Amino acid sequence: MPGKPELERLYDEHAQALFAFLLNLTRNEADTRDLLQEIFVKIVRDQKLLSGIREERAFLIRLAHNAAVDLIRRRGTRERVKENLAEIISPFASADDPDEQVFRDELAAALAELPEEQRTVAQLKLWGGLTFEEIAAALEIPPNTAASRYRYALDKMRGRLRPLYEEMKKAE
Amino acid sequence: MNDEIEQFERRLQAQPVKKIPAGWRTEILTAAMSQASSAGSRVQELPWHSIVVARLSSIFWPHPKAWAGLAAVWVCILLLNFSNHERPHFIAEKTSSAPPPEMVAELKQQRLMFAELIGATEPRVAGRQKNYSPKPQSKRMEIFTV
Numbered sequence: 627m628p629g630k631p632e633l634e635r636l637y638d639e640h641a642q643a644l645f646a647f648l649l650n651l652t653r654n655e656a657d658t659r660d661l662l663q664e665i666f667v668k669i670v671r672d673q674k675l676l677s678g679i680r681e682e683r684a685f686l687i688r689l690a691h692n693a694a695v696d697l698i699r700r701r702g703t704r705e706r707v708k709e710n711l712a713e714i715i716s717p718f719a720s721a722d723d724p725d726e727q728v729f730r731d732e733l734a735a736a737l738a739e740l741p742e743e744q745r746t747v748a749q750l751k752l753w754g755g756l757t758f759e760e761i762a763a764a765l766e767i768p769p770n771t772a773a774s775r776y777r778y779a780l781d782k783m784r785g786r787l788r789p790l791y792e793e794m795k796k797a798e
Numbered sequence: 799m800n801d802e803i804e805q806f807e808r809r810l811q812a813q814p815v816k817k818i819p820a821g822w823r824t825e826i827l828t829a830a831m832s833q834a835s836s837a838g839s840r841v842q843e844l845p846w847h848s849i850v851v852a853r854l855s856s857i858f859w860p861h862p863k864a865w866a867g868l869a870a871v872w873v874c875i876l877l878l879n880f881s882n883h884e885r886p887h888f889i890a891e892k893t894s895s896a897p898p899p900e901m902v903a904e905l906k907q908q909r910l911m912f913a914e915l916i917g918a919t920e921p922r923v924a925g926r927q928k929n930y931s932p933k934p935q936s937k938r939m940e941i942f943t944v
Contacts, residue, residue: 633827641826645818659822666830719814730813752807753815784806791806
């Protein structure tokens with residue numbers, strides 16, 4: 627079992643990235659918190675879990691992804707329908723500028739419309755700062771698949787946000 | 799085109815994601831440490847059969863109805879299997895006991911009647927097979943023999 631200082635280091639280095647990743651997947655802060663806690667409990671319980679792991683971030687993202695997929699499956703179709711009807715929880719910070727806020731809301735909606743596998747890759751590439759190789763390692767997919775999922779996601783978001791984006795560019 | 803995509807990408811990357819609530823750090827770390835230590839001590843205290851039961855229930859818990867159904871199917875298969883095993887004994891017992899003398903006499907009478915109908919007192923022996931005698935294969939041999 628890793629000691630408290632080691633656990634604190636892991637939290638300080640990776641919790642923010644895991645939070646953003648999980649919030650983007652679950653769209654629910656309470657679920658995100660539960661999953662984050664589940665990951666840290668797992669780390670504490672299994673002392674060999676992180677031994678020999680070179681890419682801690684990718685490994686923790688993989689743990690988070692598996693836990694989130696399990697949760698989404700457990701929730702079932704009924705919950706998913708409810709979730710679709712509910713207001714979209716934005717994974718972005720709120721902006722002072724109203725135009726910027728509109729863009730962020732639209733971006734959150736565009737992200738929510740993406741299939742889960744594309745959304746995951748887009749989030750890790752754009753806001754997680756991971757390379758395609760790291761994403762591939764984290765999600766256990768080939769790097770080419772990660773790259774193609776990212777391109778599809780980017781095309782879809784661009785298609786949806788184009789009018790707003792071009793209007794904002796003109797205003798600038 | 800590529801430049802436009804890169805610009806769009808940069809624009810997206812510039813959007814700041816929500817910050818993790820500050821209070822979560824203490825909550826999560828404390829909960830993780832306490833849960834793990836309580837689980838560890840519980841595992842040490844429990845007798846081996848409780849650990850086995852706990853492990854089994856963790857396996858069977860996700861789909862109890864499916865496992866129950868599977869168990870019921872297996873019970874049916876075993877019951878069918880046992881009932882099929884019993885039948886040959888019964889048949890063997892039946893066949894091993896000698897038939898009653900009335901039945902033997904009746905059968906003899908029937909056999910005699912059948913023989914009379916056919917027209918012979920002895921059952922016919924199957925027709926004999928012809929003996930194979932090889933014939934000459936070439937015309938030259940025919941000429942010789944003629």
